[in-house]
């Protein structure tokens with residue numbers, strides 16, 4: 001049940017406005033190990049999540065838990081270093097609360113990134129994948145509960161959850177930088193266990209190319225609020241059962257560490273073009 005209302009959103013937004021007069025155009029949610037992008041902002045104001053009214057705090061290693069306001073490639077952005085996952089025990093509406101706050105601050109675009117397991121066997125760890133669509137396998141939805149018509153419609157259209165316009169720009173920018181960009185469907189699961197090999201075979205049959213434990217609640221909330229979304233997954237490992245080796249968070253962090261300069265170049269190149 002959605003217990004966060006317009007007044008909670010406004011209180012959080014008000015607090016952030018009191019710390020920075022910057023009006024962000026683009027919201028950036030950085031996945032595991034990818035918060036490094038925050039170091040490249042200019043005129044940065046850093047706000048710890050625990051200071052922001054109604055914000056949860058993230059509990060995962062590799063997720064710092066702070067909001068950054070600043071300029072990236074000259075453009076005002078709001079960057080989340082660390083995000084909230086449902087496996088941490090947060091409800092989907094709390095997981096996606098920062099997206100509501102971004103919208104209240106004026107953002108009209110969301111660039112969401114994550115680390116994901118490669119389900120498509122053509123992929124390799126270290127690949128970057130443009131998210132063309134998602135499948136919400138969490139069994140949860142941040143919009144459950146009374147609808148606030150001020151925020152969006154009761155039954156939001158999800159036929160273009162990930163903007164075609166933004167995807168075309170991402171392909172162009174990646175090509176210009178000589179970066180191979182895969183493209184595919186992101187399956188969002190609850191976690192925190194990684195999947196079984198049987199679950200991965202099922203996900204593949206059902207049309208998934210990558211699997212992860214974030215993103216879907218945030219993107220649903222963004223679309224509800226009319227925010228245009230671009231999503232990029234860093235394929236941090238092959239999903240369970242593809243290689244004869246166990247999965248670990250250490251491998252996820254190692255791979256994101258390895259690709260981060262390529263990833264950083266892509267996102268920085270994208271921002272002025274979106």
Ligand code: HPA
Nearest residue numbers: 115116117211212213239
């Ligand atoms: N499965 C689910 N989530 C993930 C994975 C995975 O293999 N890799 C990184 N996040």
